[in-house]
Amino acid sequence: MTVVTRFAPSPSGNLHVGGARTALYCWAFARGREGRLVLRIEDTDRKRSSEASSLGFMTDLDWLGIDWDEGPVRGDQGGGDHGPYFQSERLAIYAEHLDRLVAEGKAYHAFDTSEELDAKRKAARQAKEAYRYDRAALALTAEEVAAKLAAGEPSVIRFRTPDAAITIVDEVLGEATLPAGEVDDFVIRKADGYPTYHFAVVIDDAMMGVSHVLRAQEHFNNTAKHIILQDALGLPRPVYGHLSLIFNPDGSKMSKRDKDKVLRTAVKERAIEGPPADPLGAPMVEADVWATWLGDKSVQLDLETLERVAAALDVSLPEINVADFRRSGYLPEVLCNFLALNGWSAGDDLEKFDNTFLAERFHLDRVQKTPAKFDRDKLLAFNLDAIQEMSPDVFHDLASAHAAEFRPEFLERLDQGQFRILCDASRERSKTLDEPFLVNGFLVSADDEIEWAVTKPVRKAMFKGEPTGLELLAQIRPVLEAIPSFDAVSIETAITAFVEAHADGNLGRIAQPLRIAVSGGPISPPIYDTLAILGHAAVSSRIDRCLAVLSELAPSK
Template identity: 30%
Template sequence: MTVRTRFAPSPTGFLHLGGARTALYSWAFARHFGGTFVLRIEDTDLERSTPEAVQAILDGMQWLGLSHDEGPFYQMQRMDRYREVVASMLEQGTAYLCYCSPDEVEAMRERMRAAGDKPRYDGTWRPEPGKELPPVPEGVKPVVRFKNPLDGEVTWVDVVKGPITIANKELDDLIIARPDGTPTYNFCVSVDDWDMKITHVLRGDDHVNNTPRQINILNALGAELPQYGHLPMILGADGAKLSKRHGAVSVMEYPAQGYLPEAMLNYLARLGWSHGDDEIFSMEQFTEWFNLEHLTASAAQFNPEKLAWLNNHYIKLADNERLASLVRPVIEREGGVLDGAPALPTVLALVKDRAHTVNELADTAMLFYRAPKPDAALLAQHLTDAVRPALAAFAERCKEVEWSKAAIAALFKEVLAAHGLKMPQIAMPLRLLVTGQLQTPAIDAVLELFGRDTVLARIGKGL
């Protein structure tokens, strides 16, 4: 059997974290077995589906690097196929025309509620041996209903939740085509999974109630059933359903906030799956390890601190040229001037170890790309009469010393010894004069990157 998985979002909004995790697991399972990953856009909800939402889904998949092997397929482009299958089911008697109006169906349901029964369609137009159907009303366009089995049960072994059984009497004859001929969600999904030979369906557990309906439709079509796995939702740290108040929920908000895709993938992989105690792993390792047996049935909690920790890990590993391509637009947007300043990749190599996001990285690097504006009160506090002679001597010696981190560090020791000072006494005012701030990476490394001319000019101006 060739493994074929699919990710089938509805383009009614952005790609959220739960959808991204579903896509990741489906992609990884196909990759693990050398199978096929299909992207399908379920866009039959014409009122809510938008081209912008489609693009947001495609952008999110591209940013994460979850490349599909087939597709994207659009349900609205498959209408002829759906109509063909509906016609075949009508001919075979697994579907039938129903002329009940929506008001009549609602009245049926009200009567059942009043009687304490589960509200449902009562089968008025369902053809049965020896049953006389009502006369066809004039001018009424019928819906097409699926002839759901009346007895027995639908059972499947969910790869996440285990065995699930639902009695057919709990399911009514659902509409598979509306009066205008457009097909409905559960019908389209069933036909698509059949036509695309999907072997494994991984999706959110909000689809559990759809699964028995789709299984019955697939059985009526004589199709081979896929295996189903329903993933629990992702919750916020407070245990509530993930929403805007927990921070970004659209995947494409994360690159804007400075997250790397490999950090997001690594984090999402662990939100519902585990490989022993491994927390950090590449996508190559993940696809090698990934299986359905280690998916968890309990809801996962989103922890932004854990994501930031992982992002810091991947920032430290990232190529500095790549980081520069991400940081450069942020610095330019904030008014930083890169021309004539230290090379950005070299700066990032110095400052990236403590950054949790690309935006944090840009903020730290900015000290090299803007003119210093030290706070006057801080400068008066640290640039004392006792320190001025030492700084002047340091500047004088800077004119001739080899311009390297090691040589600058040695020069600090000499000047401090000659003037009887400790390192903070000279480092603090020097930081203020050269960078405009008190907190920087190691001062000798900072001065080396700024270059001799800039350092001498800024010390001279300050003194």
Template identity: 30%
Template sequence: MDNVRVRIAPSPTGYLHVGTAHTALFNWLFAKHNKGKFILRIEDTDIARSSKEYEENIIEGLKWLGLYWDEGPYYQTQRLDLYKKYAEELLKKELAYYCYCTPEELEERRKEALAQKKPPRYDRKCLYLSDEERAKYEREGRKPAIRLLIPEGKTIFNDIIRGEIEFNNQDIGDFVIMKSDGVPTYNFAVVIDDYTMGITHVIRGEDHISNTPKQLFIYNAFGWTPPEFAHLPLLLGPDRSKLSKRHGVTSVTEYKRMGYLPQALVNYLALLGWTPEENKEIYTIEELIELFDLRKVTKNPGIFDITKLEWINTQHIRRLSIKELADLTLPFLKEAEWFREENFNLEYYYKVLGLLQERLKTLSQIREYADYFFFDNLEYDKDTVKKVCKHPDTYFYLEKIKDEWNKLDEFTATNLETSLKTLAEQNQIPTKNLVHPIRVALTNKTIGPGLYEIAEVLGKEKTLKRLENFISFLKQI
């Protein structure tokens, strides 16, 4: 496909929502797959609800996901003259007309129509205004809106994902394209922007299907060839309504903060509504670009399932090199209250990560998993210690293993294991009677990576010291 140009057009009335990110991703993948351009446009005409802070969050989120744009950001508020110019063109062509009706008048007539069981559409009162009437309204100081004249007939368009969709024009009234304050309505601004920006494919959420015929009227009024349309399935919450805040976290930057990898979120979002031919779940961004096909997007909406996202995240974490993992987890590690810059050693940290990498569901979990590698004064809990040291001779064997380990020249996991197993065998006790207490001695936790590996990473000095502390604690209770 030649010269593909697509866009994402968020309103800065909230942070970057995963639904917006989903749409952005599909546009971006389509652009990249076809070697086209991806354009960012900020739809900020709702001045009251728009803010710079939200805009920055959207930009931060898109960049974090790697969805870089080739053009923009364009701002609708900087293009108001343009919309005005085009609206006037339609007035000149008599395809649009001024409307002086006030919201109150419209509301009243809408109610009347409803009462008579008629569809509540605009009654074209102002289309047939005489010059005197118009002059009268002008004298009253009324500022007119501009309405588009909708022709009779049917409007049909071919959606890339859904096929033909048909609307009766009579179901759509002469809608406003420019409000009386000179601000264009959503549908008008979108068309002017998409046309002037040379958008070839409009890929957006299914919630815009019913806006499409309105936009088509505008293209037709100007005699412009409309772009192709593709309406993506919506993202739903577990209750099957449109995904929103009340369903949990919907902010992309919040996922970043929680320790998700951008490539994992991209992977998950890509598979929500689209399946590549291959029968696998984990894809790199390059693979997604290579395989992406808009025609294979499903029509049914998808529920955002954080459990699956979590699994995909663990898979991507495992594919990271230790060095990458270190870079990415360090900011989270630094947030931990026990973290001390002066005690930190990168080579040591690499070894720690070697043990923790495959256990991390999110990067932020490094804080809860890595603590005992970084501080020495473990505060043992009486009950836990009692639980793991049920065997009355535990104290005695711990002394023995401490001596055995002290004798080791090479403090490696293999040697530690051999030595512990030999001791257990000689004394005919199950290894776990030793392993569990030692685990608590070294980590102050009952779960974690392999004990011998932990001891090796901690090193001889720390391991023996902790054993010693643990033994004295055990003596006291």
């Protein structure tokens, strides 16, 4: 039997890491068994699909190296004989099976209004019981049903759940039995004519030949519904494997809502009254939307707005989506490696591997049952290791591509030679592709924009010692000025000679004042590289300003 797995997200612009891991496991399972991976779009929710019908997540899959055999066409992947791969385009198929179930008495029309249902749910909640549909619609005679339908009364179709226990066999979790009555008569066709997820999934998995369903553990209870539906429809049952969830370090479920949560908390803590204004002075968010969002945890701002507001308020949002990690400068192969490790292990002490290895070794019996907390520190460490293993050329190319997309100012301000020095100086100390830019903003600042905060290390480097750092800085300025060719080697030669003559060979005595003068703070790449990148004019100019500014602030002797 051919192994067929599927990744079946609802349409969205962004893939979050939990989904990415599911996709990766589905991919690995199929690839390791000469099987196929189907990508199917679950867009049976008209509301959501119309709001965000973006397929942006496919970009994320591409970036991660997760390719699919069947599904929406993108580049040279996708297509296939089992389409269409959008559920919204398969309505006729579902309708046929739906009619059959109703005709066979295995499903029935129900006319309850959502108000009635809500009231009953609320009552169950108060009675501390699990809500189950009460089969009110079954009290209707066939004539009554026909009349209501003829009158055009809105209705749904519910599946008539057999009164029996349901056993789920799961390759990860083992076997579990839900007692009879646990699953109620759930809706399989909504009032708008669309099938519910449960119904569409069962039909599609069967028609697309899916042999193995790997999905998040939150679907575990749904599987019971899918099993009885398969039985009623006479469809084969795929093998199931339910994957544990990915958590935040604090133990909460990692969710796309986390970004809203962080921003909302920041706004409340700082007692910010209204939404920040955009550069033109207009509020970034409508006042009423803002108020609703602030007061209701279940309300989300759209991602773009959320990020704009966060940027305006200088709040850093957690990385949740694959795109977030890309922007932060993680390597796709490292993210895959790390994601794979959250919930699976190779079995020995081997934990650095690529997707090919994963595909070869991935097996369901080594999938962890427990949820994994997402440890960004370890991810960062893996990313650092991968970067350190790169050749300078590769790092330069990747850093350039990253800068082109996320840090264009560096490519604009630095010429190719300067950019190369920055890359070479940064590679072995960078945990991400973004770090060279993130920590070296002073390189692209205007010379007269540098500001000096008199922190402890600055005080020590500039004001202490005999002579003081400031005095040494003043002394070395003409030495640097006199260097004919301002490259790292010449700079080193000049500074070394100066240090021997004036600072007892202690490079730190002069490197720190220089570093502070040109960068505004005590941190920068190696000093010779830093000066070389900045160039002759910028270095002189910055030293002059630094001397002027800090002399004013120096403690009087």
